[in-house]
Amino acid sequence: MAHINENFRKLQAGYLFPEIGRRVKAFSEANPNAPIIRLGIGDVTLPLAPAVVAAMHEAVDEMGTAAGFHGYGPENGYDFLLEPIVEHDFRARSVEISTDEVFVSDGSKQDSGNIQEIFGQDCRIAVTDPTYPVYVDTNVMAGRTGEADEQGRFEGIVYLPSTAENDFMPGPPDQTVEIAYLCSPNNPTGAVASRENLEAWVAWARKNDAVIIFDAAYDAFIQDPALPHSIYEIEGARECAIEMRSFSKRAGFTGVRCAYTVVPKELTGSTLSGERVALHDLWSRRHATKFNSVSFVVQRAAAAAYSPEGRKQTAEQVAYYMANAAQLREGLGAAGFKLFGGEHAPYIWMQTPAGLSSWDCFDRLLNDANVVATPGSGFGASGEGYIRISAFNSRENVEEAVVRIRDTFAG
Secondary structure, eight states: OOOOOGGGGGOOSSOHHHHHHHHHHHHHHHOTTOOOEEOSSOOOOSOOOHHHHHHHHHHHHHHTSTTTOOOSOOTTOOHHHHHHIIIIIIGGGTOOOOGGGEEEESOHHHHHHHGGGGSOTTOOEEEEESOOHHHHHHHHHHTOOOOBOTTSOBTTEEEEEOOGGGTTOOOOOSSOOSEEEEESSOTTTOOOOOHHHHHHHHHHHHHHTOEEEEEOTTGGGOOOTTSOSSGGGSTTGGGTEEEEEESTTTSSOTTTOOEEEEOOTTOEEEOTTSOEEEHHHHHHHHHHHHOOOOOHHHHHHHHHTTSHHHHHHHHHHHHHHHHHHHHHHHHHHHTTOOEEEOSSSSEEEEEOGGGOOHHHHHHHIIIIIOEEOEEGGGGOGGGTTEEEEEOOSOHHHHHHHHHHHHHHTOO
């Protein structure tokens, strides 16, 4: 008999975003003429930048020739992509990363879920709460937790509440953990870590021989150049941190799929006998075994995002979404809603009005305003009483959504 992995049964409900999709689908089928505005799932809406499209066309044409055809690519990625990554994402901010420390992949979601495979089953993890669900769910699937309590918190995970009092960026835990997940700019709260916050985390990790998994998928949305874009801007971070970045939001690649993870060579973990082992080597082995590289066409497209035209065009797209976020902040703020985020990230974190629960607010917005948001409780217990509103849509829809949300809760 083929026994199942019992850890999957610990997950109390379906993954958050498919659950939202199911509810929206049911509403749409019952109300086929409802003019739904989708500000829930963080999916981009603008078309690919012209420089990216041109590079894809050129790459496809190249693949159609005997001389230009490419089969399996290098596991870590082609040099034509690795080199601009190092130059523009790191060296431009005085951070030294070598190309062989970069691993190109088909998404940060996958990387953030897969990275736990290189760590021991007895490693205890910490997450900020609310948090991106993949961090928790994949560790539950791997067997690192016990059952969930009535609030949905799993035994064996250290939850660090992210609240207005700590600017939604908590400091390190005061108990022993081996792995900590951080996301800045944060999904879902839209908060961004200060240099002082990251310095505290790096100091903690080095003191406690812990590893920080730093998700910087939204770094392009940081508006203040003084704020850290990379954890490697903090001295000592190469000895304690893994960083992940994505082209999904910065270049509109949600449907194209390209990302990368950086694992510095001096970052190590320990065997049961105390031997130090480079995590870079473990991730490289995992990557080569379970992944066959991102397609040549997609990597050419990603490299084009670093060209002068590509950087200008993708920056304009980011600016468009941030203008949407500003519209949401200003419009809903003027209407009296309590808001956070939206200044360095494409997400508004809004306190639910009238004491509604997160899912009740979701249903109210869907049924009465025909607006889709994301219930904060889907990101963790500390997200209860909030909803996340995405800035990924047209300016017209964002403006209309502000009016509908305001009118739904008026009076």
